[in-house]
Amino acid sequence: MGIGIRIEDLCKVYDTPPPMAARAGGFAWGGARAGRKEKKKKYEVRALDGISLEIRPGEVFGLLGPNGAGKTTTIAVLTTRVEPTSGRVFVGPHDVWKEQVKAKRLIGVVPQRPNLDFALTAREILLFHGAYFGQTARERTRRAADLLDKFKLTDRADHMVRTFSGGMMQRLSIARAMMHDPEVLFLDEPSAGLDPQTRLLLWEIIRDYNRLGKTIVITTHYMEEADTLCDRLAIIDHGRIIAQGTPQDLKRSIPGGYLLRLRFDRVPDQLMAELRKLPGVTEVRSADHIAADVYADRGGPLIPAIVNAAQTAGADLHDVHIEEPSLETLFLHHTGRSLRD
Amino acid sequence: MLSRDGHVARRNLLPMLLQNLLQPLLFVFVFGRIMTTSGMMRPEYKTLLLPGIMAISMVLSGVQAVAMPLITEFQFTREIEDRLLAPMEIGWLAVEKIVAGMIQALVAGLVVIPAGWLLMGSGVNLSFHQPFAFVAVCLLVAFFSAAGGLTLGCRVGQTQIGLMFSLVLAPMMMFGCAYYPWSVLKAFPVLQIAVLVNPLVYASEGLRGSLAPQAPHMHMAVVLSALLVIDAALLAAGLNRFHRKAVS
8 A cells, every 4th residue: 555645736825924023023012013014015935836746655755955946835735834825735646635534644744954852852752642643552652662663762761852962863753753653654854964874774774664655755854865755856945856766877868978087186277278178078176286177978987088198188087976967966957056155 | 631630740749839839928928927017007908918919829820830841842852742742632741731720720729828827927917708700710710821821832933031921920920910919000091001901900809809808909709700711811812822822
C-alpha cells in the first residue's frame, strides 16, 4: 500500500505581518494603531506561487531550495498548519483541508525546530503522543521503548527534555513522529545543525522507514542529502517549482555541468587562453595564479588536452579534480544564483 | 482522547495552585483576620469578603491556567503543535484547554472556603442552603475564566504578560466587587455602571448571593443571565482567536 500526495496549484499569500512583527509596536498602542492600516496593505508575501506536485506512494521525495523558497510553507500546508490561499492538497484520498482529521492520522511531522513539550520527559512525550492517537497503554509503552532504543535515547528516557542537546531533541522529534506509525513522514530540514555522525544515523533511520513502504517527504538545502536520500526531487525557488525529477535526471539536464578544478605550478595568461579554446569548455576562471576552474560539458576526456595545453604554455599540472554535474550547479543554472546565497 | 484533559491538568496543578492561592489567602488573612480582629473593620466583613476572595481566586486561576501555558506553547517553540497534529478537530483542543482551566478554577475556588475559614477564625457565616445556585454560579464562573484565559492567551504575546496583568487583571480585581458589595458603589453612580462590564462583578455577587444571602448582593437571575452571556461571548471569541492563532 502506501500513500501518495497530490498538490494542485497551491498558492499562499501572507497578507498580514507575522504575529511577532505586528506587535513590534507593543507598548505604543495609540501611535501604532494609526499607522497600522496603511502598513497592512503594503504587506504581502507570496510564499507559494502555484505549486503542483505529485508524490508517489513509497518514495522519498525531496524539496530542495534556499532559505525562504517556500519549502516549509509547503510542508505546513500539507500538515494542516497553514491554510492555503488557493489550491488543494491531498494526502492519499483525503483533501487535507476538508478531511483534516483523517489526513492527520496518516501523517507524522518532524518540524524544522524541535517543538517538544518541555514540561515532559522523553518517554512521556512518546507515551502522550501515542495516547493522542488512541493507542492502547500496552501498545504505546512497547513502541516508546522500541523507539527510544532505536534512537539511542534509552539512558536519558526519563530526563526532562529541556536538558537535551539539539541532536537529542531532533532524534526525539523523529521518534515522536514515528510513534503512531504514520504512512507519510514529513521531515523539515531534519539534518540542519546535526553533526555528520548523527546525520548518517538519521539517513539510515529514514531509509529503514522508507523500506517499510512509507512515503517520506523531506526538505533540505543540503545538496548531498537530496542526492543520496531522495528518489525524486523538486527544486523550489520563490514559491515556484523550477525543476523536478530524479537526482540523476536533473543532473543530466545541466548543459556543461562538469567542473574541472586544476592546480598548476603557475597559470600564465597563455594557458588560460589555451584552456578556453578546448572543445566543450564554456568558461574558465582563475582565482589565484596557481589554480583554474574549467566548466565544460565533459570531464575525463578533456584531461589529455589540458595536459597538452599546460605543456605548450610551460606550466606543470599538479592536481586535477573532476566534479560531476551536481544539484548545486543545476540550481545555479536555473536561477543564476548559488544555493548558499 | 478525553483522558488527555486529566494529564494536562494534573501536570500543572500543584505549582498553579500555589501561584494562584497565595495572594487571595494573604488577602483573607490581612483583611479578614488582621483588620477585623484589630477592630478596623466590622466582623461581618469576613462573611462579605470570603465569597469575593473565592471569586478572585477562581477567575485568576482559570485565566492563568489557560492563558499562561497557551502563551508559552504558542511561542516560537510551538510546543502545542504536537497536539494540533493529533487526529481531531483543533477546536477540541481549545475546548480541552477550557475544561482543564475550569477544573483548576473550581479546585482553586473550593479550596478557598476551608482555608479562609481557618485563617479568619470564627465569625464567618456561610450558608449552603442554595446548593443549586451555588453550583451553577461556580460552573459559570469557572467557564468564563477559562474561556477568558483562552482569549487572552491567544491574544497576548510573551513579552506582554506583565502588561496583561497590570492592564487587564489588576483593574478587574480591584473593580470586581470582590472586596465590597456592588451596592456600596451607589455613592459613585458612574463607577457603579462602568463596573458592570467586568465579569468578576457577577462572579463575586453571585457567590455572595448563594453563600451569604444575608449580605447585600445582586439579584440572582441578573447574575446568572449575565454570566451566561459572558460565557457565550468569551467562548466564541476564544475559539475564534484560537483558530486564528493555530492556523496561519
